[in-house]
Amino acid sequence: MPHEFTCPKCNTTLVAPFLVACPACGFTLGHLLGQPSPEGEAKQLKHNELLTSGSISLYGGELNASFDYYGFLSLPDLVRYTVSYGHHATVPSPRGHHHNPVVVAYVPEIIGSGVSRYSTDYNPCSGLCIISPGSERWGHPFPVLEQWVQQQFPGVQGTCAVCGANTPFGHTLCHEHYANLTGDWRKLL
Ligand SMILES: [Zn+2]
Numbered sequence: 159m160p161h162e163f164t165c166p167k168c169n170t171t172l173v174a175p176f177l178v179a180c181p182a183c184g185f186t187l188g189h190l191l192g193q194p195s196p197e198g199e200a201k202q203l204k205h206n207e208l209l210t211s212g213s214i215s216l217y218g219g220e221l222n223a224s225f226d227y228y229g230f231l232s233l234p235d236l237v238r239y240t241v242s243y244g245h246h247a248t249v250p251s252p253r254g255h256h257h258n259p260v261v262v263a264y265v266p267e268i269i270g271s272g273v274s275r276y277s278t279d280y281n282p283c284s285g286l287c288i289i290s291p292g293s294e295r296w297g298h299p300f301p302v303l304e305q306w307v308q309q310q311f312p313g314v315q316g317t318c319a320v321c322g323a324n325t326p327f328g329h330t331l332c333h334e335h336y337a338n339l340t341g342d343w344r345k346l347l
Protein backbone atom coordinates (compact mmCIF):
# COMPACT_ATOMS: atom_id res chain seq x y z
CA MET A 159 0.00 0.00 0.00
CA PRO A 160 1.45 3.39 -0.92
CA HIS A 161 1.75 5.77 1.99
CA GLU A 162 -0.79 8.60 1.97
CA PHE A 163 -0.50 12.02 3.58
CA THR A 164 -2.51 15.22 3.42
CA CYS A 165 -1.49 18.44 1.71
CA PRO A 166 -0.48 20.90 4.49
CA LYS A 167 -2.43 23.66 2.75
CA CYS A 168 -5.68 22.13 1.40
CA ASN A 169 -5.79 18.77 3.24
CA THR A 170 -6.27 16.81 0.02
CA THR A 171 -5.08 13.22 0.45
CA LEU A 172 -1.97 12.61 -1.65
CA VAL A 173 0.32 9.64 -2.25
CA ALA A 174 3.84 10.02 -0.82
CA PRO A 175 6.29 11.41 -1.54
CA PHE A 176 5.46 15.07 -2.00
CA LEU A 177 7.18 16.05 -5.25
CA VAL A 178 7.07 19.59 -6.62
CA ALA A 179 3.60 20.93 -5.88
CA CYS A 180 0.21 19.76 -4.59
CA PRO A 181 -1.79 18.72 -7.69
CA ALA A 182 -4.99 20.01 -6.04
CA CYS A 183 -4.01 23.51 -4.85
CA GLY A 184 -0.54 24.18 -6.26
CA PHE A 185 1.05 24.46 -2.78
CA THR A 186 4.86 24.19 -2.85
CA LEU A 187 7.49 23.93 -0.12
CA GLY A 188 9.51 26.97 -1.22
CA HIS A 189 8.75 28.94 1.95
CA LEU A 190 10.31 26.08 3.99
CA LEU A 191 13.46 25.80 1.87
CA GLY A 192 15.38 29.00 2.21
CA GLN A 193 12.94 31.46 0.65
CA PRO A 194 11.04 32.22 3.85
CA SER A 195 8.78 35.17 4.56
CA PRO A 196 10.25 37.98 6.74
CA GLU A 197 8.56 36.36 9.76
CA GLY A 198 9.89 32.92 8.88
CA GLU A 199 13.35 34.27 8.16
CA ALA A 200 13.70 35.82 11.62
CA LYS A 201 12.90 32.45 13.17
CA GLN A 202 15.15 30.60 10.76
CA LEU A 203 18.18 32.66 11.77
CA LYS A 204 18.26 31.15 15.24
CA HIS A 205 18.14 27.66 13.76
CA ASN A 206 21.04 28.45 11.42
CA GLU A 207 23.17 29.94 14.18
CA LEU A 208 25.73 27.15 14.19
CA LEU A 209 26.40 27.92 10.51
CA THR A 210 26.59 31.68 10.89
CA SER A 211 28.34 32.08 14.24
CA GLY A 212 29.65 28.63 15.21
CA SER A 213 27.64 28.57 18.43
CA ILE A 214 24.07 28.00 19.64
CA SER A 215 22.18 30.28 22.03
CA LEU A 216 19.18 29.55 24.21
CA TYR A 217 17.30 32.77 23.41
CA GLY A 218 15.82 32.66 26.89
CA GLY A 219 14.28 29.23 26.39
CA GLU A 220 15.05 25.83 27.85
CA LEU A 221 16.26 24.24 24.63
CA ASN A 222 17.36 25.37 21.23
CA ALA A 223 18.85 23.62 18.24
CA SER A 224 20.59 24.61 15.03
CA PHE A 225 21.20 22.84 11.76
CA ASP A 226 24.74 21.73 11.07
CA TYR A 227 26.12 21.92 7.51
CA TYR A 228 24.90 18.46 6.64
CA GLY A 229 21.38 19.26 7.85
CA PHE A 230 21.37 22.61 6.08
CA LEU A 231 22.44 21.04 2.80
CA SER A 232 19.91 18.22 3.24
CA LEU A 233 17.02 20.57 3.99
CA PRO A 234 15.13 20.07 0.70
CA ASP A 235 15.08 16.29 1.20
CA LEU A 236 14.40 16.57 4.94
CA VAL A 237 11.42 18.87 4.38
CA ARG A 238 9.93 16.68 1.63
CA TYR A 239 10.43 13.59 3.78
CA THR A 240 8.84 15.18 6.84
CA VAL A 241 5.83 16.55 4.92
CA SER A 242 5.33 13.14 3.28
CA TYR A 243 5.91 10.77 6.20
CA GLY A 244 6.14 12.79 9.42
CA HIS A 245 3.81 12.49 12.42
CA HIS A 246 1.32 15.26 13.16
CA ALA A 247 0.59 17.02 16.44
CA THR A 248 0.10 20.55 17.71
CA VAL A 249 2.10 22.81 20.03
CA PRO A 250 0.75 25.80 21.96
CA SER A 251 1.56 29.18 20.42
CA PRO A 252 4.11 31.26 22.40
CA ARG A 253 1.32 33.08 24.25
CA GLY A 254 -0.78 29.94 24.49
CA HIS A 255 -3.84 31.36 22.75
CA HIS A 256 -4.02 28.73 20.08
CA HIS A 257 -2.30 25.57 18.88
CA ASN A 258 -0.01 25.46 15.88
CA PRO A 259 0.18 22.33 13.75
CA VAL A 260 3.55 20.58 13.62
CA VAL A 261 4.91 17.62 11.73
CA VAL A 262 7.95 15.72 13.02
CA ALA A 263 10.20 13.09 11.46
CA TYR A 264 13.46 11.59 12.63
CA VAL A 265 16.05 10.47 10.12
CA PRO A 266 18.92 8.07 10.85
CA GLU A 267 21.51 10.82 10.46
CA ILE A 268 22.63 13.78 12.51
CA ILE A 269 21.32 17.05 11.07
CA GLY A 270 22.14 19.51 13.81
CA SER A 271 23.07 20.19 17.42
CA GLY A 272 21.18 21.52 20.36
CA VAL A 273 21.81 23.06 23.77
CA SER A 274 19.73 23.07 26.91
CA ARG A 275 19.63 25.18 30.03
CA TYR A 276 20.79 22.18 32.05
CA SER A 277 23.88 21.26 30.09
CA THR A 278 26.59 23.18 28.35
CA ASP A 279 27.28 20.26 26.01
CA TYR A 280 26.14 20.26 22.42
CA ASN A 281 23.82 17.33 21.83
CA PRO A 282 23.20 15.84 18.37
CA CYS A 283 19.78 16.18 16.70
CA SER A 284 18.36 13.87 14.10
CA GLY A 285 14.74 15.02 14.10
CA LEU A 286 13.15 17.69 11.94
CA CYS A 287 10.05 19.58 13.05
CA ILE A 288 8.08 21.83 10.71
CA ILE A 289 5.78 24.27 12.44
CA SER A 290 2.68 25.46 10.57
CA PRO A 291 3.84 23.73 7.35
CA GLY A 292 0.86 25.03 5.35
CA SER A 293 1.48 28.67 6.24
CA GLU A 294 3.61 30.61 3.76
CA ARG A 295 3.93 33.32 6.39
CA TRP A 296 4.75 31.40 9.58
CA GLY A 297 5.89 27.98 8.47
CA HIS A 298 9.52 27.05 9.14
CA PRO A 299 11.56 23.90 9.77
CA PHE A 300 13.94 23.37 12.68
CA PRO A 301 16.00 20.52 14.09
CA VAL A 302 14.80 19.06 17.38
CA LEU A 303 16.44 17.39 20.35
CA GLU A 304 14.90 14.14 21.57
CA GLN A 305 14.40 15.90 24.91
CA TRP A 306 12.18 18.51 23.22
CA VAL A 307 10.07 15.88 21.47
CA GLN A 308 9.54 14.00 24.73
CA GLN A 309 8.58 17.20 26.57
CA GLN A 310 6.15 18.34 23.90
CA PHE A 311 4.48 15.06 22.99
CA PRO A 312 4.62 12.78 26.03
CA GLY A 313 3.07 9.40 25.32
CA VAL A 314 2.03 10.30 21.76
CA GLN A 315 2.50 7.47 19.28
CA GLY A 316 3.13 7.40 15.58
CA THR A 317 2.93 4.71 12.94
CA CYS A 318 5.36 3.11 10.50
CA ALA A 319 4.90 4.64 7.04
CA VAL A 320 5.25 1.20 5.41
CA CYS A 321 3.24 -1.20 7.62
CA GLY A 322 1.30 0.99 10.04
CA ALA A 323 2.84 -0.58 13.17
CA ASN A 324 2.97 1.67 16.24
CA THR A 325 6.21 3.58 16.68
CA PRO A 326 7.39 6.31 19.04
CA PHE A 327 6.23 9.75 17.92
CA GLY A 328 8.33 11.07 15.03
CA HIS A 329 9.82 7.66 14.19
CA THR A 330 8.45 7.15 10.70
CA LEU A 331 9.62 3.54 10.28
CA CYS A 332 9.38 0.47 12.54
CA HIS A 333 12.52 -1.56 13.28
CA GLU A 334 11.80 -4.04 10.50
CA HIS A 335 11.25 -1.45 7.79
CA TYR A 336 14.08 0.67 9.01
CA ALA A 337 16.34 -2.34 8.56
CA ASN A 338 14.87 -3.16 5.12
CA LEU A 339 15.75 0.31 3.91
CA THR A 340 19.20 -0.07 5.49
CA GLY A 341 18.52 3.21 7.19
CA ASP A 342 18.42 5.18 3.96
CA TRP A 343 15.40 7.45 4.35
CA ARG A 344 16.06 9.02 0.94
CA LYS A 345 14.89 5.82 -0.78
CA LEU A 346 11.35 6.87 0.15
CA LEU A 347 11.63 10.17 -1.71
ZN1 LIG B 1 -3.00 21.14 -1.62
Ligand SMILES: [Zn+2]
Nearest residue numbers: 318321332335
Ligand atom coordinates in the same frame (compact mmCIF):
# COMPACT_ATOMS: atom_id res chain seq x y z
ZN1 LIG C 1 6.90 -1.17 9.38
